[in-house]
Every structure is written in structure tokens, then in C-alpha cells.
Amino acid sequence: MASISISCLSPIQVVSGPKTRNDPKRSKNLSKKSNGKIKFRSSSIKAPPQPLSGGEATTYTRLPPKEDFSAGFSAEVKLADCDVAKFDLEDETKIENFISGEGGGGEPLDGNLGFSYGQFDIFEGKGEFERGEDEYDSEYEDSGININFDDESNYYEGELDVKEKGVPAVMRCFDRAKIYVKAGDGGNGVVAFRREKYVPLGGPSGGDGGRGGNVYVEVDESMNSLLPFRNSVHFRAGRGSHGQGRMQNGAKGQDVVVKVAPGTVIRESGKEEVLLELLFPGQRALLLPGGRGGRGNASFKSGTNKVPRIAENGEEGPEILVQVRCRENSILSYLCDTDMCVPKVLTKIGVNKLVRWLELELKLVADIGIVGAPNAGKSTLLSVISAAQPAIANYPFTTLLPNLGVVSFDYDSTMVVADLPGLLEGAHQGFGLGHEFLRHTERCSALVHVIDGSGEQPELEFDAVRLELELFNPELSEKPYIVAYNKMDLPEAYAKWPLFKERLQARGIEPFCMSAVQREGTHEVISAAYQLLQKNKEAKREFQDPVNLNHVADMVNKQRSASINDFEISHDSGSNTWHVVGAGLQRFVQMTNWRYVDSERRFQHVLEACGVNKSLMKLGVKEGDTVIVGEMEMVWHDSAENPGALKANKGSEDSIKWPQWK
Numbered sequence: 001m002a003s004i005s006i007s008c009l010s011p012i013q014v015v016s017g018p019k020t021r022n023d024p025k026r027s028k029n030l031s032k033k034s035n036g037k038i039k040f041r042s043s044s045i046k047a048p049p050q051p052l053s054g055g056e057a058t059t060y061t062r063l064p065p066k067e068d069f070s071a072g073f074s075a076e077v078k079l080a081d082c083d084v085a086k087f088d089l090e091d092e093t094k095i096e097n098f099i100s101g102e103g104g105g106g107e108p109l110d111g112n113l114g115f116s117y118g119q120f121d122i123f124e125g126k127g128e129f130e131r132g133e134d135e136y137d138s139e140y141e142d143s144g145i146n147i148n149f150d151d152e153s154n155y156y157e158g159e160l161d162v163k164e165k166g167v168p169a170v171m172r173c174f175d176r177a178k179i180y181v182k183a184g185d186g187g188n189g190v191v192a193f194r195r196e197k198y199v200p201l202g203g204p205s206g207g208d209g210g211r212g213g214n215v216y217v218e219v220d221e222s223m224n225s226l227l228p229f230r231n232s233v234h235f236r237a238g239r240g241s242h243g244q245g246r247m248q249n250g251a252k253g254q255d256v257v258v259k260v261a262p263g264t265v266i267r268e269s270g271k272e273e274v275l276l277e278l279l280f281p282g283q284r285a286l287l288l289p290g291g292r293g294g295r296g297n298a299s300f301k302s303g304t305n306k307v308p309r310i311a312e313n314g315e316e317g318p319e320i321l322v323q324v325r326c327r328e329n330s331i332l333s334y335l336c337d338t339d340m341c342v343p344k345v346l347t348k349i350g351v352n353k354l355v356r357w358l359e360l361e362l363k364l365v366a367d368i369g370i371v372g373a374p375n376a377g378k379s380t381l382l383s384v385i386s387a388a389q390p391a392i393a394n395y396p397f398t399t400l401l402p403n404l405g406v407v408s409f410d411y412d413s414t415m416v417v418a419d420l421p422g423l424l425e426g427a428h429q430g431f432g433l434g435h436e437f438l439r440h441t442e443r444c445s446a447l448v449h450v451i452d453g454s455g456e457q458p459e460l461e462f463d464a465v466r467l468e469l470e471l472f473n474p475e476l477s478e479k480p481y482i483v484a485y486n487k488m489d490l491p492e493a494y495a496k497w498p499l500f501k502e503r504l505q506a507r508g509i510e511p512f513c514m515s516a517v518q519r520e521g522t523h524e525v526i527s528a529a530y531q532l533l534q535k536n537k538e539a540k541r542e543f544q545d546p547v548n549l550n551h552v553a554d555m556v557n558k559q560r561s562a563s564i565n566d567f568e569i570s571h572d573s574g575s576n577t578w579h580v581v582g583a584g585l586q587r588f589v590q591m592t593n594w595r596y597v598d599s600e601r602r603f604q605h606v607l608e609a610c611g612v613n614k615s616l617m618k619l620g621v622k623e624g625d626t627v628i629v630g631e632m633e634m635v636w637h638d639s640a641e642n643p644g645a646l647k648a649n650k651g652s653e654d655s656i657k658w659p660q661w662k
């Protein structure tokens with residue numbers, strides 16, 4: 001890091017305009033009209049490619065059509081009683097795809113647990129899918145090429161990304177999406193002079209550009225998924241208007257508000273660091289502040305320069321590619337009361353080139369999560385304790401997306417209960433509907449384990465689910481939980497209850513028994529869950545801290561106000577190129593409007609003032625070496641140490657394009 005004061009003038013001749021703003025025509029003109037002193041060279045500096053990112057689940061269990069069930073099994077037969085042998089062996093497709101030790105990537109599932117999952121076809125994600133209408137997004141094609149939103153987003157064009165293949169679009173987009181967000185650029189300042197009858201020498205009157213629009217992220221409680229992002233993924237704030245003559249400043253750009261469902265977690269793509277958590281309905285965070293407007297020439301008027309012919313470009317607004325990961329469903333306004341919804345900002349973001357991939361993840365936020373093996377009666381329980389009407393049927397994976405229900409005890413005490421899809425052995429590795437749903441459990445404060453009492457070995461079923469939770473995330477297994485032994489109305493379940501109870505009690509767990517269908521014992525279960533929740537809330541209350549939700553924007557602003565004196569110089573001896581890198585300098589280059597001759601002089605002066613020239617000379621820069629500052633490419637000219645070289649440019653009035661008067 002260098003910070004050196006000037007001692008002598010050692011100008012650098014400008015040979016290339018800033019790449020981003022550079023209009024080729026303009027460059028050409030300037031190049032022609034600068035007496036050979038200013039030569040533009042096309043620069044090819046680009047932001048480095050972003051690292052690969054993506055999900056990892058590759059296996060998907062597709063449900064066979066319901067007719068298959070009815071064909072294979074009579075209505076009375078329970079899945080728990082079914083086993084592999086009951087398959088129609090003539091159906092070769094099913095047999096091939098049947099989960100086997102070889103083909104399915106593991107042991108045959110849960111044969112000893114009393115319920116069989118043999119009724120599913122398991123496919124590897126690649127190309128095996130029949131695409132239903134609008135069922136799968138083309139953007140998640142098997143090619144593995146990442147989504148390319150538009151031409152502007154060439155930073156991630158062609159990046160390989162391991163997609164969660166084989167997951168139907170409605171499920172995938174339900175809880176994740178990628179969106180492109182850009183704050184508005186600032187408007188340009190303008191050079192103008194007051195011209196009025198009887199007012200000679202009216203002085204500079206160019207107004208400043210307006211500020212670019214901000215990007216906000218707001219929690220919209222009416223949203224319960226990220227499906228809206230399937231239709232619109234671009235969010236651009238308006239750019240500030242340019243300044244005008246007669247000291248008229250530009251209007252500020254229009255703000256844009258990205259609405260997300262409650263429970264959204266924002267993170268940089270491919271990284272674990274969480275930037276923001278937006279959990280409460282109505283919460284609003286300033287994600288990206290718009291760029292500052294460029295100053296007009298009226299702002300440059302000084303005692304020594306009363307006729308400034310200089311104005312700045314507006315500052316570029318930052319843009320972010322946001323990957324939205326939404327982990328289910330509506331959080332409902334009730335969650336305002338829940339203590340678990342503590343917004344946290346865990347890490348910081350540095351927006352340097354102002355292009356970032358972010359991931360927004362929306363996890364299910366519910367007080368209680370009902371978990372258990374498929375067909376255990378989870379949805380039935382929810383339907384009994386709340387007004388929710390989830391699909392209930394006698395086959396596994398009836399529930400494909402979590403259902404939420406609100407349980408009201410009285411006016412004041414309510415809780416949100418989530419009925420989660422069934423978990424099966426290997427879910428933590430992506431089997432069944434694996435990762436998709438295990439994550440939902442992460443943000444439930446407490447769990448209710450529903451056990452199918454009519455299964456062969458209910459205790460093993462319970463253990464298997466506990467194990468899956470633990471393997472997926474050890475924190476899940478630490479959540480408080482209660483055990484509800486279901487289907488007590490069935491004789492086989494009733495008979496096994498004493499042994500089950502005894503064994504769990506021996507392990508220090510006090511199980512409940514119920515018959516969800518007959519609504520017996522369910523009130524006890526849910527009351528116990530409520531008490532558990534209250535205890536949990538008490539414990540969590542201590543950790544609530546007020547959080548600055550504008551944290552990301554603050555970081556952007558901090559970066560923008562980086563000192564121009566802070567820079568680093570690196571040398572590539574092969575190509576005789578010197579790179580001068582510094583956030584302050586970079587911003588200065590971007591905001592310099594090369595249309596005006598005074599801008600060049602100011603630029604040279606700033607390089608002097610901040611010590612770039614001195615540092616380069618100290619490091620041994622030679623005549624003809626290339627020097628790159630920000631996005632500006634220049635050639636070092638020793639002979640230009642003579643200040644006269646600067647003056648040579650001063651008079652080139654013809655290179656100035658004056659703004660049109662209105």
C-alpha cells in the first residue's frame with residue numbers, strides 16, 4: 001500500500017479511455033484530435049470469472065402414477081405390509097429402476113423397518129425425465145450450463161454449475177431462484193455556462209447528475225414461495241437524470257424493491273457466509289445504494305479556476321446476481337411474535353467490482369415441524385389440529401411440498417406447524433426427496449416425530465428418522481422434540497404400543513400415543529409441543545440483538561469512500577505492464593468524463609497528488625511501459641516529465657463536445 005506525496009511532475013500519457021463507459025466512436029475522435037499525444041488502446045480488462053457453484057443432489061425419486069398403486073395393491077393393503085415381491089415383475093422399467101444395492105446406490109431401503117419404498121422409480125437426474133408441460137425449466141437443462149440471464153451478465157456466462165437435476169421445476173423454484181439486481185447509475189454532471197442578455201461572463205452553470213435508484217429487499221408477508229421469480233428475474237433501479245444548464249440538478253433514479261418471502265437468507269453464491277436474514281414481515285433492507293450523481297462544472301468553480309470545463313460521470317450503480325434459495329412457504333404474520341425470528345447479519349460483503357453472486361435462501365419458518373417416515377400420518381395430524389387441509393392418502397410422499405397450519409389455543413397463543421414430506425433412509429444423501437425437505441426442518445423450533453404404529457418395527461422407524469436428521473445436520477438432532485405414536489385405533493398398533501413406550505422410556509423419552517384419524521390424543525400431543533416451544537422461546541429470548549439490516553449497503557458505501565491514496569502496484573515484467581489497483585482510484589477513473597479536456601488534466605494531477613507517479617518511478621518504470629489504473633490503460637512517457645507536455649493538451653478545444661443548450 002502506498003501513500004506518497006508529490007515531489008515532481010511526471011505525467012503519464014493517456015492512451016485508453018475507460019472500458020466500461022468508452023464509446024468506440026468517442027475514443028476514435030479523441031484519438032484523432034489529440035495531436036498524437038493521446039492514443040487510445042482497446043483494453044480487455046475483465047472481471048475474473050466467478051467460481052463454480054451449485055447444488056449437489058443428483059437423485060430424484062419420482063412417484064409412479066396413482067393408478068400404479070391401485071393396480072398393484074388393493075385399497076385395504078397398507079404400504080407397511082407391502083414388499084418388493086409385490087411388484088408387478090413384468091414391468092421391466094420398474095424393476096430396472098428399483099432401488100437395489102447396485103443400481104440404487106445402497107442397500108435396499110428400510111426392509112427391516114416395516115415399510116417398503118419399493119413403489120418408487122429412482123432415476124439418475126441425467127436425461128431421464130419426461131418433461132411435462134411447464135414442469136421443468138429449460139434453464140436447468142441437463143447440459144449443466146448455468147443460467148444465462150441476458151447479455152449483460154457475461155460474468156457468469158457458460159459457467160459450469162452442478163444443478164440439482166431431476167427435481168421438478170415447481171419444487172425447485174418454489175424455494176430457490178436466481179435474480180439479477182442492479183442499483184441505478186448516477187446521472188452525469190454537465191458543463192454549461194450562463195448566457196444571458198446583459199450578463200457577461202455568467203459563469204459556470206452545469207448542474208449535478210441525480211443519484212441512481214437504490215435496491216431494497218423487502219419481506220412481503222403475502223409471499224409464500226419464490227415462484228414469482230420464475231417470471232421476472234431482472235431488477236434494475238433507475239438511473240439518475242443528467243444535470244442540465246442553469247444549475248439544474250438531475251432527478252434521482254427510481255428505487256426498486258425486491259419482494260421476498262419471510263425467512264429469506266441472503267448469501268454470496270457458493271459461500272456459506274450469510275449476509276442478511278430477513279425474517280419478519282415488513283422488514284426492509286437497503287441492499288445496494290445507487291451510484292452518486294456526477295458533479296457539473298458549477299461544482300468545480302474555484303478561486304483559481306473560474307471557468308471549469310469539467311464535469312463528472314455519474315457513479316456506476318453496483319449490480320448483483322442474486323441466487324435466491326427459498327426454503328418453503330409462507331411464514332405468516334403470526335411469526336412476528338415468535339422469538340426464533342431473530343434477524344442476524346453474520347458476515348460482511350465487500351462489493352469491489354460491484355458484481356456478486358448472492359444466494360438468497362428462504363427456509364421454512366415454523367414453530368413446530370412434523371417429521372416422520374412417509375405415510376405415518378403427519379398430514380392427518382396437521383389437518384386435525386389446524387384448519388389446514390393437506391392432501392392425505394394411503395401412499396408415501398403424498399406431501400411433496402410442506403404444508404403450514406396455524407394452531408390456535410386461544411386468541412393470544414398460536415403457533416405455526418409445518419407438515420413436512422416424509423423422510424426415508426438415505427434422505428441425507430439425497431434419497432427420496434432428501435435434501436429438499438431436510439432443510440425445511442432447520443428453522444423449526446421444535447419437532448414432532450410421528451411414528452406409524454402399524455409398522456413392523458416402530459422403534460426402528462423412529463431411530464431411522466432421527467439418524468437421518470443427525471446425518472444431515474447434527475444441530476437438527478439437538479432440537480427439542482416429542483414423539484407421537486400414531487394409528488392407535490388399529491389393533492396391530494395398539495398391541496405394539498406398550499413395548500414401544502417401555503423402550504423409549506428406558507431411553508429417557510416420554511412418548512405420546514394418538515389416533516390422528518379419530519382425533520384422539522392429538523390435543524395432548526400438540527399441547528406438549530406448545531409447552532416445549534414456550535420453553536424454547538424463553539431460552540432464545542436472551543440472544544436477540546437489534547441488527548442493522550442495511551449492512552450490505554453500508555459495506556458498499558464504505559468501499560466507495562475508500563481513500564484514493566490507498567493503492568497497490570504490481571508489475572508484470574513479461575509485458576512491461578504496471579497495474580495500479582485501488583478502490584478509490586478505480587472509482588475516480590470510472591467517474592472521469594473524458595469528453596472534457598480539463599478532466600485529463602485533473603486526472604494527471606490526481607495521479608501526482610496521490611503518489612502514483614512517484615511510486616512508479618521509485619519502482620523503476622521505464623519509457624514505453626504500460627500502466628493500468630482502474631480500467632484506464634496508459635503508456636509511461638519519461639519525456640513528459642516536462643510539464644509542457646500537459647500544456648500541449650490544454651489547448652485542444654476541438655476535442656471537447658459541449659453540451660447542447662436548450
Ligand SMILES: Nc1nc2c(ncn2[C@@H]2O[C@H](COP(=O)(O)OP(=O)(O)OP(=O)(O)O)[C@@H](O)[C@H]2O)c(=O)[nH]1
Binds near residue numbers: 392422
Ligand atoms: N387407521 C389410521 N390411519 C391413519 C391415521 N393417521 C393417518 N392414517 C392414514 O395413513 C395414511 C397416510 O396418512 P398421511 O397423513 O397422508 O401420512 P403422511 O405422513 O402425511 O404421508 P406422506 O405425506 O406421504 O409422508 C392415510 O391413509 C391416513 O388416513 C390413524 O390415526 N389411524
Ligand SMILES: [Mg+2]
Binds near residue numbers: 391419
Ligand atoms: Mg403428508
